Amino acid sequence: MKLLNYTLSYLSIALLVVVGVWAVIFYVNMLDEIYDSIDDGLENSKILIIRKVESDTTLIHKTEFMESNYAIHEITDQHALHVRDIYMDSTLYMQNEKDYEPVRMLKTVFRASNGKYYELQIVSSMVEEDDLIEDLFYAIVWLYIVLLASVLIINNVLLRKVWKPFYTILDKLKNFRLGSNENFSAVKTNVSEFNILNDTVSALLQRNIAIFNSQKQFIENASHELQTPLAISINKLELLTEKNSLSDDQLQEISTVIESLERLTRLNKTLLLLSRIENRQFPQQTSVNFNELALRLASAFGDLSEFKSVKISVTQPGTCIYSLNAELAEILLSNLIKNAILHNYPDGSVMVTIHATGISVSNTSHTGSLDPSHIFDRFYKNSAAKNSTGLGLAIVKSIIDYYGYTIRYSYTNGQHTFLIQF
Amino acid sequence: MKILVIEDEDELRNVIVSSLEKENFLVESAADYTTALDKVTGYQYDCILLDIMLPGGSGLSVLDALKKMRKQENVIIISAKNSVDDKVHGLNLGADDYLAKPFHLSELTARVKSVIRRKSMDGQNIIELNNVKINVDDRLLYINHEPVSLNRKEFDILTYFIANKNRLINKAALAEHIWGDHIDQADDFEFIYSQIKNLRKKLKDTGAQLEIQAVYGVGYKLIAH
Numbered sequence: 001m002k003l004l005n006y007t008l009s010y011l012s013i014a015l016l017v018v019v020g021v022w023a024v025i026f027y028v029n030m031l032d033e034i035y036d037s038i039d040d041g042l043e044n045s046k047i048l049i050i051r052k053v054e055s056d057t058t059l060i061h062k063t064e065f066m067e068s069n070y071a072i073h074e075i076t077d078q079h080a081l082h083v084r085d086i087y088m089d090s091t092l093y094m095q096n097e098k099d100y101e102p103v104r105m106l107k108t109v110f111r112a113s114n115g116k117y118y119e120l121q122i123v124s125s126m127v128e129e130d131d132l133i134e135d136l137f138y139a140i141v142w143l144y145i146v147l148l149a150s151v152l153i154i155n156n157v158l159l160r161k162v163w164k165p166f167y168t169i170l171d172k173l174k175n176f177r178l179g180s181n182e183n184f185s186a187v188k189t190n191v192s193e194f195n196i197l198n199d200t201v202s203a204l205l206q207r208n209i210a211i212f213n214s215q216k217q218f219i220e221n222a223s224h225e226l227q228t229p230l231a232i233s234i235n236k237l238e239l240l241t242e243k244n245s246l247s248d249d250q251l252q253e254i255s256t257v258i259e260s261l262e263r264l265t266r267l268n269k270t271l272l273l274l275s276r277i278e279n280r281q282f283p284q285q286t287s288v289n290f291n292e293l294a295l296r297l298a299s300a301f302g303d304l305s306e307f308k309s310v311k312i313s314v315t316q317p318g319t320c321i322y323s324l325n326a327e328l329a330e331i332l333l334s335n336l337i338k339n340a341i342l343h344n345y346p347d348g349s350v351m352v353t354i355h356a357t358g359i360s361v362s363n364t365s366h367t368g369s370l371d372p373s374h375i376f377d378r379f380y381k382n383s384a385a386k387n388s389t390g391l392g393l394a395i396v397k398s399i400i401d402y403y404g405y406t407i408r409y410s411y412t413n414g415q416h417t418f419l420i421q422f
Numbered sequence: 423m424k425i426l427v428i429e430d431e432d433e434l435r436n437v438i439v440s441s442l443e444k445e446n447f448l449v450e451s452a453a454d455y456t457t458a459l460d461k462v463t464g465y466q467y468d469c470i471l472l473d474i475m476l477p478g479g480s481g482l483s484v485l486d487a488l489k490k491m492r493k494q495e496n497v498i499i500i501s502a503k504n505s506v507d508d509k510v511h512g513l514n515l516g517a518d519d520y521l522a523k524p525f526h527l528s529e530l531t532a533r534v535k536s537v538i539r540r541k542s543m544d545g546q547n548i549i550e551l552n553n554v555k556i557n558v559d560d561r562l563l564y565i566n567h568e569p570v571s572l573n574r575k576e577f578d579i580l581t582y583f584i585a586n587k588n589r590l591i592n593k594a595a596l597a598e599h600i601w602g603d604h605i606d607q608a609d610d611f612e613f614i615y616s617q618i619k620n621l622r623k624k625l626k627d628t629g630a631q632l633e634i635q636a637v638y639g640v641g642y643k644l645i646a647h
């Protein structure tokens with residue numbers, strides 16, 4: 001849920017409570033004021049009627065309300081002494097409504113000029129409370145809806161404007177990638193909280209960028225620093241092997257040491273390559289024709305495949321041309337082809353298929369299905385091939401990720417297949 | 423032939439010097455930027471091996487200085503940085519070749535001889551050894567003045583062997599030189615044997631006064647009779 005709507009959901013509940021409570025208080029106060037006003041009117045009528053009765057004694061016999069709003073009954077003196085003015089709610093049959101409707105009634109007692117006591121009832125029509133409540137309820141509902149709608153509109157127009165810097169920061173953070181050589185630039189705003197957020201995020205990212213860069217530099221430097229001692233060791237041993245005083249056994253011993261050092265060199269170079277791919281240090285892109293590349297690599301691996309008695313075939317149902325770094329394209333495809341040749345059996349085959357939007361490399365193998373969740377892990381080795389660094393597929397994966405392509409592994413009918421989709 | 427080795431790592435410099443001296447080159451060396459600059463200013467060399475990262479300055483500045491003095495020295499950059507960008511940058515500055523550390527001594531020898539040959543033989547890139555004559559540019563082989571046909575790899579192998587004659591060549595070094603980087607993890611480099619076998623047969627059949635010897639488990643050696 002978006003922040004704007006989130007606040008609105010809370011606001012809608014709060015508004016409901018506030019408007020509800022307000023409605024009750026308003027209703028009670030209004031009713032009170034209405035009674036007050038009606039009662040004042042009745043009081044006034046009482047004085048006027050009593051004066052009128054004094055001047056016109058026939059009115060004493062008006063015992064029904066009929067067309068006017070009062071009725072007079074004679075009462076005993078005894079009874080009259082106990083009576084005070086009473087305001088009460090009552091009902092009266094209304095001709096127009098054809099129903100009993102609520103009225104306000106004042107009961108009072110007076111002594112007429114003939115010395116007898118009379119009870120005077122004065123009525124005044126009242127608000128119909130159920131109607132009032134109903135009207136009030138609809139008014140409240142409308143008020144609530146209008147309030148919510150205005151809040152929604154204000155939220156979306158005003159708050160969106162106010163929160164714009166925040167969303168800009170969010171957007172920048174979302175698109176920010178460590179190692180992309182892109183600096184996080186702050187958004188200018190007048191809101192101090194956003195400025196603090198900006199500054200904090202910038203500082204945090206700057207620190208991360210610095211750490212990332214120094215780590216990147218460290219991996220690169222470490223790899224470079226390793227190259228020199230490796231070069232010295234290998235070259236010294238090479239010079240040593242040229243000494244004629246060495247026996248064949250000694251020569252072979254030295255040779256295995258050189259092989260190990262070369263393996264270390266390869267490992268070092270491969271790690272450096274991985275780190276450079278992950279650090280996105282291959283910005284140059286050219287248009288790479290994978291059909292040509294596959295044919296060239298198939299011929300480059302001709303001697304190796306011949307030695308392993310593996311047949312390489314390249315089929316080209318489509319022309320596959322994509323823009324990427326030429327060096328990486330070559331590493332990508334050659335790693336897959338080389339793996340397919342090495343993890344094969346004599347008289348097996350390697351099939352490279354170039355489609356317009358993808359490439360598949362399949363090979364026959366006795367190993368059975370590999371674990372698809374781990375084959376692209378660094379240093380994951382399925383076979384005990386002594387010259388394998390366990391990084392070949394990790395490099396393939398990092399190149400695939402670098403360009404946002406996908407690669408899928410499958411095993412069917414004794415064949416491993418790697419399918420790249422561009 | 424005079425060669426200057428500019429490299430700050432003592433051990434590496436020593437081993438390069440010894441290797442080049444075996445080829446009867448006259449080798450001098452410099453361990454830092456100032457010495458290097460003094461030497462390239464004062465003397466004439468046939469080839470300069472130049473490390474990029476030097477105490478006191480960058481090897482690329484030495485390259486710049488050479489260019490400003492309009493010297494025609496052959497320069498091979500030897501760098502721990504193996505990146506295409508660096509390579510292109512160095513070559514643009516006028517270096518003749520670029521070799522990433524660590525390298526095989528046989529590779530270094532072949533490269534040094536190649537750059538020297540390119541400029542010294544009056545444009546004629548020809549190697550002669552006993553009764554064998556190779557025209558490198560036109561990729562032609564003559565044995566006893568008779569043309570012999572070789573495939574591309576056999577030709578490269580022979581050229582590499584002759585550049586390193588009488589020296590033991592590591593099979594990994596040979597594989598890297600001929601088959602390139604792709605092959606660097608291929609198991610044991612045994613696959614190079616079939617090409618060597620074919621080359622050997624052709625040399626024998628045509629009466630070349632050369633012999634490729636296998637040193638079991640290590641590599642090969644070309645002996646000039």
